Amino acid sequence: MWKRAREVDSYVTWRLYTTLKETGLLQKLQEKPWWEFADRDLARWVCDILVEKGYARRSGDVISVSSAPERPQITTMDAADLAPVVDRVMTLLPRALETGEKPNLFEEKAYYSKVAGSLVYKAIIEAAIEEMGLSRLSSEAVVADVFSRIGTSVMTLLEMTPARVIAVEPQPENIEVIKRTVRLSGQENRVSFVQASPEEMVLPEKVDVVFMANVIHWIMNPRLALVRARENLKEKGSVRIIQQVYEGTGLTVPFIHYFFGAVRPPPTKEELIRLIRDVNLKVERQLGSFGIVALRATL
Amino acid sequence: MSQPSLRAKQVKLNCKQCSEESIVAINREGLHAFICPYCGQPHLLLIDPNLGVRDFRQVSSVPARRPFDIARIRVKDESLIPVTLKPFWEMLKRGILPPNLEDGLAALQALGLLEIEGE
Ligand SMILES: [Zn+2]
Numbered sequence: 001m002w003k004r005a006r007e008v009d010s011y012v013t014w015r016l017y018t019t020l021k022e023t024g025l026l027q028k029l030q031e032k033p034w035w036e037f038a039d040r041d042l043a044r045w046v047c048d049i050l051v052e053k054g055y056a057r058r059s060g061d062v063i064s065v066s067s068a069p070e071r072p073q074i075t076t077m078d079a080a081d082l083a084p085v086v087d088r089v090m091t092l093l094p095r096a097l098e099t100g101e102k103p104n105l106f107e108e109k110a111y112y113s114k115v116a117g118s119l120v121y122k123a124i125i126e127a128a129i130e131e132m133g134l135s136r137l138s139s140e141a142v143v144a145d146v147f148s149r150i151g152t153s154v155m156t157l158l159e160m161t162p163a164r165v166i167a168v169e170p171q172p173e174n175i176e177v178i179k180r181t182v183r184l185s186g187q188e189n190r191v192s193f194v195q196a197s198p199e200e201m202v203l204p205e206k207v208d209v210v211f212m213a214n215v216i217h218w219i220m221n222p223r224l225a226l227v228r229a230r231e232n233l234k235e236k237g238s239v240r241i242i243q244q245v246y247e248g249t250g251l252t253v254p255f256i257h258y259f260f261g262a263v264r265p266p267p268t269k270e271e272l273i274r275l276i277r278d279v280n281l282k283v284e285r286q287l288g289s290f291g292i293v294a295l296r297a298t299l
Numbered sequence: 300m301s302q303p304s305l306r307a308k309q310v311k312l313n314c315k316q317c318s319e320e321s322i323v324a325i326n327r328e329g330l331h332a333f334i335c336p337y338c339g340q341p342h343l344l345l346i347d348p349n350l351g352v353r354d355f356r357q358v359s360s361v362p363a364r365r366p367f368d369i370a371r372i373r374v375k376d377e378s379l380i381p382v383t384l385k386p387f388w389e390m391l392k393r394g395i396l397p398p399n400l401e402d403g404l405a406a407l408q409a410l411g412l413l414e415i416e417g418e
Contacts, residue, residue: 080378081378081379084376084378084379085379108411109409109410109411109412110375110376110379110410110411110412111379112410113379113380113381113410113411113412114378114379114380114381116381117380117381117382117383117384118381118382119382121382122382122383150381150383150410151383152381152382152383155383173409176405176406176409177406177409177410180402180403180405180406180409181383181384181402181403181406183399183402184384184387184397184399184402184403184406185399186398186399
């Protein structure tokens with residue numbers, strides 16, 4: 001998993017650098033502070049990637065570029081598959097930075113399906129399910145998978161746990177994809193659907209686990225989503241969060257998400273924990289490295 | 300997938316619903332949709348590299364609309380298939396039609412990944 005994530009990380013960094021260089025934006029980022037760009041979040045994010053990966057230094061609110069990344073070797077299938085998506089994203093970057101127009105490639109369904117259905121993403125979910133011991137749930141247990149997208153998390157939960165799954169997803173087209181994928185696997189009796197945003201979800205029953213894989217940076221009001229998660233928990237239930245955070249590969253891989261409907265950069269680890277405590281959930285266990293955090297929170 | 304073949308083969312298909320016979324021209328291997336021109340029953344057929352019919356079955360729907368002819372079903376860009384549907388597509392490529400085939404195709408279509416040749 002780390003090898004794949006690292007390759008995607010290097011590819012995003014290299015592509016970002018070359019795009020900025022070719023469009024003259026690399027020069028502008030060295031002259032004008034990030035907050036003067038039309039999309040400030042994005043400009044700051046771009047600077048942070050270049051600084052964190054060691055290709056630039058910060059000097060006040062501008063950066064000073066010190067070296068250029070080399071074109072990375074791609075050896076894993078998944079990085080090879082994601083490269084065209086990264087290339088597509090980078091064609092939109094200059095306009096987004098300069099005009100502040102929020103790009104949204106969500107309508108380019110096929111690309112979106114790759115972002116939400118990449119091997120890297122599945123590997124992250126598998127590792128989290130494993131680490132969190134969710135495979136030891138009973139077959140009576142119910143897991144609400146919040147913001148299922150095209151069903152990568154639903155399918156992984158079905159594969160690795162005996163639990164029933166409630167898929168919560170706002171887009172009817174995505175629900176159709178998940179329904180079909182679940183039926184293809186012959187497990188339709190283990191899955192039910194709630195069409196709602198994470199902020200509005202009302203589940204048909206209280207659940208043992210609310211599972212939130214990379215939800216926080218995709219939604220308008222993460223705090224409200226956590227309140228809903230809390231409301232829908234059984235007394236002894238738990239919220240399990242896997243979240244890319246603003247460091248390591250969590251800086252680069254979610255950079256792609258921003259072009260497919262994610263509303264902001266991922267939170268830092270500290271911001272994430274504060275957010276959870278703010279809704280009176282107790283953070284019980286947290287693991288994580290290289291830009292990904294997995295944690296359990298309870299009532 | 301192979302290059303278009305110059306060979307073409309006439310194949311007789313007997314509709315699984317109304318039993319009427321249709322003759323269609325096949326020149327490529329792979330998955331094809333066929334809609335019976337007599338009763339409108341959709342079918343899927345799998346053609347092997349020797350242009351033999353490997354599998355022919357009725358289904359409730361196909362991602363093609365045009366009757367009288369067969370339409371080849373392919374994926375525009377295999378690298379974009381999500382990890383959840385990759386095993387399914389690999390099976391199809393190996394000439395195996397899984398039981399809930401239609402659901403797999405419908406999922407790929409809903410993701411905008413399917414392309415119907417000849418439509
Ligand atoms: Zn017929």
